[in-house]
Amino acid sequence: MAALGRAALLLSLGLVAYALVGGSLAAWKRKRRLALSAQNALIAAFGTTLVAAAVLWIALARRDLSFVYVAQHISRSLPLGYTLSAFWGGQEGSLLLWLLVLTGYSALAVWLNRRSPELVAWTVPVLGGVAVFFAFMLCFVSTPFATAPAPADGAGMDPALQNPYMLAHPPMLYLGYVGLTIPFAFAMGALLARRTDERWIVATRRWTLAAWTFLGVGQLLGAHWAYVEIGWGGYYAWDPVENAALMPWLAATAFLHSVMIQEKRGMLKVWNVVLVALAFCLSLFGTFLTRSGVINSIHSFTKSPLGGWFLGFIVVVVVFSVALIYLRLPLLRARTKLESLVSREATFLYNNLLLVALALTILWGVVYPLLTQAVNGTTRSVSKPYYDFFLHSFGLPLLLLMGIGPLVAWRRASLRALGKTFAVPAAFSVVTGVVLLALGFGSSVPGLLAYTFSAFVAASIVLEFVRGRRAAGSIFRLVGRNRRRYGGYVVHAAVVLLAIGIAGSSAYQTIREQSLKPGQSMRAAGYTLTYESLGTRQLQNAQQTSATISVTRGGSHVATLHPGKSWFPVEQSSSNDVSIYHDPRSLGDVYTIADGIARNGTLDLKVLVKPLVNLVWAAGFVFVFGALVAMWPDAVEQRRLVERYAAVPV
Amino acid sequence: MTVALVLAAVLAVAAVVAVARPFLREPSTARDRLDEPGELERRRLSLAEERDRALLALKELEFDHRTGKISDGDYRRLVGPLRRRAAEALRALEPRAQARHARVGKSG
Numbered sequence: 001m002a003a004l005g006r007a008a009l010l011l012s013l014g015l016v017a018y019a020l021v022g023g024s025l026a027a028w029k030r031k032r033r034l035a036l037s038a039q040n041a042l043i044a045a046f047g048t049t050l051v052a053a054a055v056l057w058i059a060l061a062r063r064d065l066s067f068v069y070v071a072q073h074i075s076r077s078l079p080l081g082y083t084l085s086a087f088w089g090g091q092e093g094s095l096l097l098w099l100l101v102l103t104g105y106s107a108l109a110v111w112l113n114r115r116s117p118e119l120v121a122w123t124v125p126v127l128g129g130v131a132v133f134f135a136f137m138l139c140f141v142s143t144p145f146a147t148a149p150a151p152a153d154g155a156g157m158d159p160a161l162q163n164p165y166m167l168a169h170p171p172m173l174y175l176g177y178v179g180l181t182i183p184f185a186f187a188m189g190a191l192l193a194r195r196t197d198e199r200w201i202v203a204t205r206r207w208t209l210a211a212w213t214f215l216g217v218g219q220l221l222g223a224h225w226a227y228v229e230i231g232w233g234g235y236y237a238w239d240p241v242e243n244a245a246l247m248p249w250l251a252a253t254a255f256l257h258s259v260m261i262q263e264k265r266g267m268l269k270v271w272n273v274v275l276v277a278l279a280f281c282l283s284l285f286g287t288f289l290t291r292s293g294v295i296n297s298i299h300s301f302t303k304s305p306l307g308g309w310f311l312g313f314i315v316v317v318v319v320f321s322v323a324l325i326y327l328r329l330p331l332l333r334a335r336t337k338l339e340s341l342v343s344r345e346a347t348f349l350y351n352n353l354l355l356v357a358l359a360l361t362i363l364w365g366v367v368y369p370l371l372t373q374a375v376n377g378t379t380r381s382v383s384k385p386y387y388d389f390f391l392h393s394f395g396l397p398l399l400l401l402m403g404i405g406p407l408v409a410w411r412r413a414s415l416r417a418l419g420k421t422f423a424v425p426a427a428f429s430v431v432t433g434v435v436l437l438a439l440g441f442g443s444s445v446p447g448l449l450a451y452t453f454s455a456f457v458a459a460s461i462v463l464e465f466v467r468g469r470r471a472a473g474s475i476f477r478l479v480g481r482n483r484r485r486y487g488g489y490v491v492h493a494a495v496v497l498l499a500i501g502i503a504g505s506s507a508y509q510t511i512r513e514q515s516l517k518p519g520q521s522m523r524a525a526g527y528t529l530t531y532e533s534l535g536t537r538q539l540q541n542a543q544q545t546s547a548t549i550s551v552t553r554g555g556s557h558v559a560t561l562h563p564g565k566s567w568f569p570v571e572q573s574s575s576n577d578v579s580i581y582h583d584p585r586s587l588g589d590v591y592t593i594a595d596g597i598a599r600n601g602t603l604d605l606k607v608l609v610k611p612l613v614n615l616v617w618a619a620g621f622v623f624v625f626g627a628l629v630a631m632w633p634d635a636v637e638q639r640r641l642v643e644r645y646a647a648v649p650v
Numbered sequence: 651m652t653v654a655l656v657l658a659a660v661l662a663v664a665a666v667v668a669v670a671r672p673f674l675r676e677p678s679t680a681r682d683r684l685d686e687p688g689e690l691e692r693r694r695l696s697l698a699e700e701r702d703r704a705l706l707a708l709k710e711l712e713f714d715h716r717t718g719k720i721s722d723g724d725y726r727r728l729v730g731p732l733r734r735r736a737a738e739a740l741r742a743l744e745p746r747a748q749a750r751h752a753r754v755g756k757s758g
Contacts, residue, residue: 001654002654003654003655003658004654004655004657004658004661007654007655007658007661007662008658008661011658011661011662011665014665015665015669018669026684027684030683030684030686031682031683031684032672032681032682032683032684032685033672033673033676033682034672035684036671036672037669037670037671037672037673040668040669040671040672041665041668041669043668044664044665044668044669047661047664047665047668048661048665051657051661117684117685118684118685118686118687121684195687197692197695197696197699198699263703263706264703264706264707264710265703265707266699266700266703407719408719409711409714409719409720409724410707410710410711410714411707411711411728412724412728413719413720413724414720414721414723414724416721417718417719417720417721417724420718421718421719464717467717467718468713468717470717471713471716471717640702643698645695645698
């Protein structure tokens with residue numbers, strides 16, 4: 001079957017190369033049948049890549065250890081779910097996932113725009129060009145279909161990856177990373193065709209939102225995986241690979257805001273194509289970081305030959321994008337200007353500057369070790385204080401702007417009108433801040449500011465809904481007629497929950513560590529934890545040792561926890577099994593880690609009490625709901641767009 | 651191995667057929683030109699976008715006024731130019747204006 005996989009990948013390479021070359025020729029020479037043929041090649045490439053993916057999945061399901069990839073990533077005793085998830089557990093498989101998602105998205109984008117061959121004429125070769133790189137890598141540099149005599153058993157899977165979140169987190173991130181290729185390809189296609197109208201924006205609006213949503217959800221799933229699996233008590237460690245997913249998300253967030261200014265005011269055309277290109281380049285950079293192993297990370301694979309290839313491809317994409325944007329600058333000049341620095345579009349602009357500044361400072365933190373290695377020969381890296389400083393410097397103003405933006409009118413706002421709209425949210429946030437200060441929350445200034453600003457944003461969102469409902473007559477009519485705006489507000493509400501959750505669980509958390517013998521207790525933030533006993537049990541592919549901890553609060557028993565460790569004999573590796581009590585009253589967690597278990601039964605117990613941490617996860621659901629509201633098709637707008645483009649051969 | 655090769659061959663044939671389909675369906679080269687918006691169509695599209703932008707801006711202005719974000723004075727100052735812009739774009743999109751543009755385009 002490996003031969004079929006290899007053949008399918010070679011066919012994919014041939015097809016996407018045809019889409020690149022044939023599509024370029026067709027767009028250049030205005031050949032209709034050749035353009036359609038190039039589109040078909042892109043769609044067919046999805047079929048052939050799907051066959052290659054099916055071959056790998058079948059090999060994994062059958063535990064066919066004659067496939068080198070299968071032998072390196074699973075063992076015979078690994079549960080089936082994790083065995084199948086090994087598809088994206090290794091370098092070759094995850095590259096195949098990239099190509100599968102890319103060709104799938106490309107096929108869908110081409111099919112959805114099949115009645116507009118002109119619109120996709122230059123988009124097809126751009127998509128083909130990106131796919132050629134990944135197909136080439138899979139065929140000649142890092143193939144998942146190498147075979148060798150089958151060993152008695154496979155090497156197994158890293159215990160940290162044996163977690164249900166690993167079934168969803170990587171594919172979700174890939175759907176986001178790769179999804180950013182579509183707006184990039186449409187934007188570059190429009191520039192290549194010398195078109196400066198907004199059709200590329202209309203065609204990719206939902207693609208961008210969907211990719212951004214997947215990337216956001218993927219990061220939250222990854223954060224929850226880190227929280228329950230890695231066992232250090234946090235959910236985000238500014239790890240380079242975590243940052244790699246955050247950077248394109250920030251760039252895409254900036255784009256989602258600034259594109260509204262182009263749609264409403266015809267401004268920021270250059271800035272928008274720059275942001276689309278930046279988001280795509282950062283998504284490639286994220287893949288490079290994960291695949292190349294150039295930076296030590298809990299996520300990255302071992303040193304691989306991919307680094308140079310990826311870096312080369314990123315350079316090509318950056319040079320291509322910059323050159324094309326530069327050449328088309330005369331076509332992208334805006335005819336309107338910002339009327340006032342106190343207007344909705346101005347707040348969007350400030351938000352854009354802060355988002356891009358945050359993304360670039362994170363990028364600097366990520367590449368700094370590489371640069372010091374290249375210049376001095378010694379690796380120096382930046383750590384949490386660096387990132388925390390910039391998160392506070394850019395993140396807190398961003399949070400505040402999220403509340404200010406909706407209260408300011410488009411074009412210009414007078415001081416009198418501002419005073420009227422700001423009064424309630426400002427008063428609410430000041431009262432919140434003062435009350436929190438009185439309650440002792442001043443121990444952390446960033447935490448107090450995050451809570452106060454969150455109160456301001458929450459009040460402004462509620463006020464927007466109340467005033468909007470009054471003007472529209474009903475909440476359903478209000479949201480139905482302004483889905484993007486009110487979907488956006490729901491997403492803002494999710495960010496407020498996230499900010500409160502992060503501030504509560506990091507700035508106000510309690511950490512206690514103690515060695516305990518059976519029967520002994522320790523206290524942490526009002527909870528008493530009593531170590532009762534130690535036990536072992538055999539799992540399918542691991543041996544687990546866990547303690548039994550009784551948790552009480554105010555004398556009442558609230559939970560029994562089982563922190564421990566698991567030993568994986570095939571992988572010759574152990575994992576920390578944390579145990580968590582979700583307190584419904586505080587929306588926080590009592591998080592226990594068995595740091596050490598001695599032969600005599602002594603337990604080194606680490607306890608973290610993390611207030612409000614569950615708001616971080618709740619934010620994920622609100623975020624998805626808001627994104628769906630914003631993405632939901634609007635029949636009135638669809639009719640308007642159909643009428644707009646009716647007489648144009650698109 | 652043989653089964654894999656047969657499957658690969660079937661896949662290759664299917665891919666070639668898919669790629670060649672536009673040429674097989676239309677062997678004639680008579681209608682092989684990929685349409686491209688002409689100057690008039692580009693102008694019309696630009697006007698349609700301008701019209702939609704002006705109408706959207708008017709809608710936003712009304713909404714901002716009703717929700718108290720725009721004072722009465724600002725509203726009166728902003729609504730006139732926006733209405734004019736929308737009216738100009740609508741007038742320019744009328745068939746007679748389009749025909750005039752076409753004539754000007756041809757003669758110019």
